[in-house]
Amino acid sequence: MMKLKISMLFLLGATFIYAQQGVSGTVSDASGNPIPGVNVVEKGKTNGTASDFDGNYSISVSSNATLVFSYVGYGTVEQAVNGATMNVTLSEGEKLDEIVLTGNRSKPRTILDSASPIDNISFEELTSGGQNNIEAMLTFKVPSFNAQNQAISDATAHYDPADLRGLGPSRTLVLINGKRKNQSAQVFLNRTPGKGEVGVDLKSIPTAAIERVEILRDGASAQYGSDAIAGVINMVLKKNAEYSTFNVKSGITSQGDGFNFAADYNTSMAFGDGGYVNLTLGYSDQKLTNRAGTPGIADLPDDARQNEIDWAKANPDLGMHVGQPDITKSDLFVNMAHPIGDNMELYSFHGLTMRSGRSFAYYRAPYWRRDVADADFITPSDNFNGYQPTFETEIDDNINVLGLKFKAGGWDADASITYGKNSVSYTVNNSVNRDYLADNGTSPRTFHPGGYSLSNVITNLDFSKVYNDVVSASFGFENKTEYFEAIEGDPLSYYGAGSDSFAGIKPAEAGEWNRDNFAVYAGVDLDLSEALLVSLAGRNENFSDFGSNFSWKAAGRLKLGESGVFRASHSTGFRAPTLHQRHLTNSQYIIVASSPEPLLQGTLANNNAAVEALGVPNLFAETSKNTSFGLTYKHNSNFSASLDFYQINVNDRVLFSSQIGSDDDNTTTNPVEQILEDNGVVAVQFFINAGDTKTTGVDFVMNYRNIELGNGTLDASLAANFNKTTIASINTPDALAENGYDIFARIEKGLITNARPRSKVILGLDYNCKNWDLGLYNTAFGEVTITSPNGASFDQTLASKIATDISASYNITRNLSLTGIINNLFDVYPDVTKASTGTAQAGSRFVYSSEVQQLGQLGTVYNVALRYQF
Numbered sequence: 001m002m003k004l005k006i007s008m009l010f011l012l013g014a015t016f017i018y019a020q021q022g023v024s025g026t027v028s029d030a031s032g033n034p035i036p037g038v039n040v041v042e043k044g045k046t047n048g049t050a051s052d053f054d055g056n057y058s059i060s061v062s063s064n065a066t067l068v069f070s071y072v073g074y075g076t077v078e079q080a081v082n083g084a085t086m087n088v089t090l091s092e093g094e095k096l097d098e099i100v101l102t103g104n105r106s107k108p109r110t111i112l113d114s115a116s117p118i119d120n121i122s123f124e125e126l127t128s129g130g131q132n133n134i135e136a137m138l139t140f141k142v143p144s145f146n147a148q149n150q151a152i153s154d155a156t157a158h159y160d161p162a163d164l165r166g167l168g169p170s171r172t173l174v175l176i177n178g179k180r181k182n183q184s185a186q187v188f189l190n191r192t193p194g195k196g197e198v199g200v201d202l203k204s205i206p207t208a209a210i211e212r213v214e215i216l217r218d219g220a221s222a223q224y225g226s227d228a229i230a231g232v233i234n235m236v237l238k239k240n241a242e243y244s245t246f247n248v249k250s251g252i253t254s255q256g257d258g259f260n261f262a263a264d265y266n267t268s269m270a271f272g273d274g275g276y277v278n279l280t281l282g283y284s285d286q287k288l289t290n291r292a293g294t295p296g297i298a299d300l301p302d303d304a305r306q307n308e309i310d311w312a313k314a315n316p317d318l319g320m321h322v323g324q325p326d327i328t329k330s331d332l333f334v335n336m337a338h339p340i341g342d343n344m345e346l347y348s349f350h351g352l353t354m355r356s357g358r359s360f361a362y363y364r365a366p367y368w369r370r371d372v373a374d375a376d377f378i379t380p381s382d383n384f385n386g387y388q389p390t391f392e393t394e395i396d397d398n399i400n401v402l403g404l405k406f407k408a409g410g411w412d413a414d415a416s417i418t419y420g421k422n423s424v425s426y427t428v429n430n431s432v433n434r435d436y437l438a439d440n441g442t443s444p445r446t447f448h449p450g451g452y453s454l455s456n457v458i459t460n461l462d463f464s465k466v467y468n469d470v471v472s473a474s475f476g477f478e479n480k481t482e483y484f485e486a487i488e489g490d491p492l493s494y495y496g497a498g499s500d501s502f503a504g505i506k507p508a509e510a511g512e513w514n515r516d517n518f519a520v521y522a523g524v525d526l527d528l529s530e531a532l533l534v535s536l537a538g539r540n541e542n543f544s545d546f547g548s549n550f551s552w553k554a555a556g557r558l559k560l561g562e563s564g565v566f567r568a569s570h571s572t573g574f575r576a577p578t579l580h581q582r583h584l585t586n587s588q589y590i591i592v593a594s595s596p597e598p599l600l601q602g603t604l605a606n607n608n609a610a611v612e613a614l615g616v617p618n619l620f621a622e623t624s625k626n627t628s629f630g631l632t633y634k635h636n637s638n639f640s641a642s643l644d645f646y647q648i649n650v651n652d653r654v655l656f657s658s659q660i661g662s663d664d665d666n667t668t669t670n671p672v673e674q675i676l677e678d679n680g681v682v683a684v685q686f687f688i689n690a691g692d693t694k695t696t697g698v699d700f701v702m703n704y705r706n707i708e709l710g711n712g713t714l715d716a717s718l719a720a721n722f723n724k725t726t727i728a729s730i731n732t733p734d735a736l737a738e739n740g741y742d743i744f745a746r747i748e749k750g751l752i753t754n755a756r757p758r759s760k761v762i763l764g765l766d767y768n769c770k771n772w773d774l775g776l777y778n779t780a781f782g783e784v785t786i787t788s789p790n791g792a793s794f795d796q797t798l799a800s801k802i803a804t805d806i807s808a809s810y811n812i813t814r815n816l817s818l819t820g821i822i823n824n825l826f827d828v829y830p831d832v833t834k835a836s837t838g839t840a841q842a843g844s845r846f847v848y849s850s851e852v853q854q855l856g857q858l859g860t861v862y863n864v865a866l867r868y869q870f
Contacts, residue, residue: 022342024058025086027051027069035090036242038071043078044466047412050240058274060342102175102214102234115535115555115567116218117630117644117699123210123238128766128775129805130821130863132251132260132286134210134235135162135202140779140805142215143721143760144231144699146193147202148853149324151291151846155186155424157325157359158393161194162202164217164230166725166756167648167695169199171575173220173228176205176235177335177349179401179460180224182420185452185484187580189603189656191851193755195748196656196687198578201422204353204397208247208264209280209333211238217699219626219648221573222537222553225478225519229573229624229650237335237349238278241268243815243869251863254827258289258324258858275338282331288358289323291847291857299843301367308367311385319363319388320845323857329355345405353397361431361501362845363388369500375437389431389501397422411463418458425451425487428499435496449498450489450505454579456482475522483514484579486586498587509585517543517576531559541574545582546620549574567644568629577619577654581687582606606687610675615733616688625649630699641702646695653691658745659683660736670739690731690743693752697723712769720761722782725753747839747851750787750795755852757782759800773817775807781854790838798831803855815870821863830854 027038034055041048042059043066051057061067061081070076074090102118121141131137135147139162147162164172169188174181184201188194213235220228244267252259262284271277296316300309312318330353337347366373366386373384403416428447437443462476489504498504523537535555542548553571560566587602604611606619630644661683662673669677676684700720707714730744759782767774780802788794804826809819833839833849848857 021063021084022058022060023067023081023084023086024056025088026055027057027088027090028055030089030091035071036240038069038090041068043068045412102216102232113557113565115533115557116216116569117642119215119217121213123212126207126210126213128807129777130807130823132262133203134205134207135160137207138213140777141762143719143762144217146756146853148856150192151322151850151857152360152362155391155393155426156188156190156192158327158357158395159184159186159201159203161188161192161197161199163194165648165695165697166723167230168197169194170197170578171227171229173224173232174200175232176399177237177401178234179416179418180458181399182422182456183454183578185422185424185454187584191751193751193853195751198580201397203329203355204351204422205235206264206280206282206331206333208266208282209237209335210235212236217644218569218628219553219571219573219624221551222539222571223521223523225539225541226574226576229575229648237333238266239268239335240276241266241278246868247865249863249865251861253289253858254860254862255289257287258861259287261285271336272338275336277334277336280333284329286324286327288321288326289858290321292317292320292322293844293847295844304367307382307384311366318365318845319386321360321388322846325357325359327355327357329353343407347405348402351399355395357393359391361389361391364500371434372432372437375441377437377442387430387432390429391502392427392429394425395423408463411465414462416460421453421455423451423453426502428502431500433492433495433499436492444492447493447499447504448490449493449502450487450510452487453485454483456480470527471524473524478519481514481516482579483512484583485512486510486584503587505586511583513579513583515543515545515579517541533557543576546618549621563634565632567632571626573624573626575622577621581654582619602684604684604686610678611686614671615735616686619654619687620652620689622653622689623651638705639703644699646697648695650693652689653693654687654689655691655744656687657685657743658748659685660741660743663740671735672739672741688743692728693725694728695723695725697721709767710769712767715766717764720759722759724758727753745789747787747789750785751851754785754787757784757854771811773809777805779803784852784854786833786837786839786849786852788837788839794836794838796834796837798852798854801828801830801855803828815868817867819865821865823861823863824855824859827860828855829857829859
């Protein structure tokens with residue numbers, strides 16, 4: 001608490017004022033037209049601004065400063081400050097090297113000049129492919145990023161696990177404007193990629209508010225702390241947008257389902273003297289899709305009743321809904337800043353997203369629920385057709401940041417406080433509590449099983465300084481407090497086995513937990529020559545629930561002549577176990593490979609006395625070692641390429657164990673069986689530090705812009721990622737090993753090693769000709785493997801698939817454009833899952849596997865969009 005108060009004092013009471021001078025002016029092109037959005041940066045510093053709608057800028061700089069003016073498509077201008085007014089003209093024809101701040105706290109560097117690989121994706125690039133949300137946009141733009149809709153996976157279907165380099169959602173750090181984004185309240189428990197992990201709710205960040213996305217493809221725990229093992233995604237919000245923009249978009253699949261509609265509005269306005277406010281409003285509505293199989297009467301039991309036979313004949317899909325859920329979302333984002341005097345800036349940004357969703361559980365076939373049929377509750381037993389529970393969510397996410405940039409003893413300082421929260425509440429409709437029905441002859445059909453929330457309060461105090469052309473340094477402090485809450489469901493949702501499909505959170509499972517951590521970090525960059533850069537960083541963190549960690553990083557860059565760069569880095573990293581993984585206790589119906597119908601399973605908290613008795617230790621930090629090296633090449637301002645190799649070793653990876661149940665010996669009761677009996681479940685799972693993994697891979701990026709073709713210009717890009725993850729060891733506690741239990745079965749291992757594509761290649765072509773903008777994008781998803789519980793000989797490798805997207809945009813006027821987009825032009829689907837895999841496909845109700853991910857199960861999607869700028 002003292003550390004928090006100290007940080008707050010820095011934030012609210014900092015008044016260091018040192019001699020500086022104000023400089024202002026206008027940036028225009030050769031014709032005298034003002035250029036908005038020009039980057040104006042004090043050379044050798046992180047101090048910068050951008051020109052407004054009229055090309056005007058204002059900045060406070062130190063004495064003897066040089067300003068750097070840069071904008072995409074124009075030559076960069078450097079000019080020494082020689083007065084209070086500086087008007088600058090930029091000439092067209094040179095392609096600007098893109099400047100990024102992610103991965104370096106002391107000074108900005110270009111993408112190709114950085115010691116670590118970084119992607120910089122503009123708003124225009126993100127939206128050109130016509131995808132509906134930021135996860136899908138990044139999936140089809142960044143080869144090492146993967147995310148797809150989940151079919152029938154309870155709350156997971158409303159979040160979509162996403163990751164970099166196949167390392168899981170927990171090992172990618174997400175920032176907004178350089179500030180840590182809170183994680184989601186939901187832990188992924190079903191059999192999907194990312195099972196047992198927690199990620200950031202990317203759906204809560206509206207694309208319309210984003211200026212660009214910077215992706216650091218390297219370990220960065222030494223700079224940013226926990227989670228930055230696979231890399232860092234930094235969402236940079238819009239500031240002084242050139243126009244107010246209104247977008248409306250709608251689409252539908254070739255199957256006639258999955259209708260989507262979205263509208264958003266973004267605008268900027270002046271705020272006081274020299275300040276700005278950027279506002280984003282958004283609304284979207286996504287309807288469900290259904291790609292269920294049609295097993296029909298083949299799924300019937302031998303003793304099928306006549307009404308069950310009639311129902312299966314009339315409903316060959318057995319009532320299933322397999323596809324994306326219904327989701328309605330509204331969001332509001334505000335990004336603002338205002339200068340205070342000549343050497344201070346107060347900044348703030350706020351985001352609020354609210355969304356509701358509806359997905360479906362497995363249809364409870366009438367022959368699965370004869371106890372409900374015979375109760376004559378829903379219908380008379382001879383007319384009973386079963387029922388399909390819905391899984392409905394209300395998800396709220398917000399982030400609020402208040403900060404102050406100022407000068408302190410020659411250092412550039414940034415003090416900030418961040419509050420973020422994600423919450424989810426559940427409703428189960430069209431269901432039954434079978435135990436309550438058996439005891440009382442009736443049951444509710446709607447249940448409120450409770451929910452979860454996760455929030456954090458983070459204070460940061462950062463300092464950076466450029467001493468000279470050789471040395472630049474940074475250091476800082478961070479204090480974070482996290483809060484996790486499990487909210488009790490209504491009593492009938494957890495009566496007996498609970499509501500069918502998702503049992504409510506019991507009083508003993510509900511509660512509130514928190515922890516604190518304090519970090520100190522520092523870094524130094526040494527530009528030992530024009531060609532050689534050496535960068536060093538270190539960070540020490542102390543967590544109240546498991547102890548401390550020290551991470552470090554060393555990186556270097558060597559220029560090879562005028563065009564080439566060699567870069568390399570080695571670092572250690574860590575990931576703190578989340579509060580969810582430490583404290584979650586629940587029970588729910590899930591699909592078990594050996595059973596044709598859902599069974600009740602329990603998850604016991606890591607610190608549960610019964611779990612501890614089995615020798616499972618309290619969770620502690622995962623650690624990693626990252627090594628990367630690569631080459632970049634820039635032939636001229638239009639052509640550049642990079643090739644980077646990496647290896648990431650993660651030790652003591654937190655795993656969500658396999659379902660642990662009874663053994664085959666019915667004459668004795670072993671310790672695990674006793675736990676099951678004591679908790680009234682048929683299977684139990686828990687979180688444990690038990691896995692050591694190794695991920696190796698290569699990233700390739702090539703861009704060739706401004707190719708003259710006919711009456712227009714063509715931009716071409718080719719990007720690829722090839723990766724492989726192996727499991728070196730699974731460390732099983734003695735008490736479980738001695739009783740013959742495998743805590744992480746091969747099907748669970750497959751979710752880590754085989755569920756994401758081992759390769760992805762993206763080819764993009766953008767052609768601009770007069771009033772037309774045309775795009776062609778091909779994304780090749782590599783093979784994935786369905787891991788069979790029956791052994792390797794029953795595994796199924798799904799072939800590589802190519803998704804082709806095309807877009808055509810016509811500028812009706814200078815301010816109005818109309819765009820047509822076709823995603824997955826050739827209607828490509830994953831390979832059909834073979835029954836021989838023995839996976840949990842529930843009698844062929846699934847045509848495509850729910851356990852591995854490539855390009856999704858939507859098929860062709862047609863979209864039309866309208867943009868108006870004013």
